[in-house]
Amino acid sequence: MKKKAIQITLITSLILGGSQLFASNTNAIKSTIVQNDSTVESFKVYGNCGxxxxxxxxxxxxxxxxxxxxxxxxxxxxxxxxxxxKISLDEIKKKIALVGYDTEEYRSTEETYSKLPGCCQYDRPEKK
Ligand SMILES: [Cu+2]
Incomplete structure (x- = not known):
């Protein structure tokens, strides 16, 4: 009787141990996917209003x-x-410059900037 109890404990711990392994594996896969398709970057974009x-x-x-x-x-x-x-940080900044807004790295053209509504014509950073 005692022997049987030990056997059951062994089997249970095997199952538990196995499922824990499985769980940690899926976690590892998940976090890799999240890291691959989401990078977060913060940077300054010159501008004024809403x-x-x-x-x-x-x-x-x-x-x-x-x-x-x-x-x-x-x-x-x-x-x-x-x-x-799918897209680089440089490409992102270029797209922002294309609609009239400067970042430290990419400057919009005078033409695009001058077409912005008056309230949006922010103080531009000095030309490098
Ligand atoms: Cu504005």
Whole structure:
């Protein structure tokens, strides 16, 4: 009788141990996937108001590899969550420059900037 009890304990611990192994394996796979398709970067985008926010965020909306893009008009910080295998940080900044907004790395053209509504014509960083 005692022997049987020990056997059951052994089997139970084997099952438990096995399922724990399985669980930690799936966790490892999950976290790798999350890391692969989501990189979060914050950087400064020059701009003024709520309309700028719409234009800046709109530059990335629906673009391949962009999970989310939020610009804060008070701090001028842009936070982008993206898939590095589909779009690079440089490409993101170029897209923002294309709609009229400067980052430290990519400057919009004078022409595009001058077409922005008056309230959106922010003080531009000095030319390097
Ligand atoms: Cu604006």
């Amino acid at each position: 309309m700028c926010k719409k234009t800046i965020e709109g530059a990335l909306k629906g673009e391949k590899g962009i999970n989310s893009a939020v610009w804060n008009k008070d701090t001028k910080q842009m936070e982008v969550n993206f898939d590095e295998s």
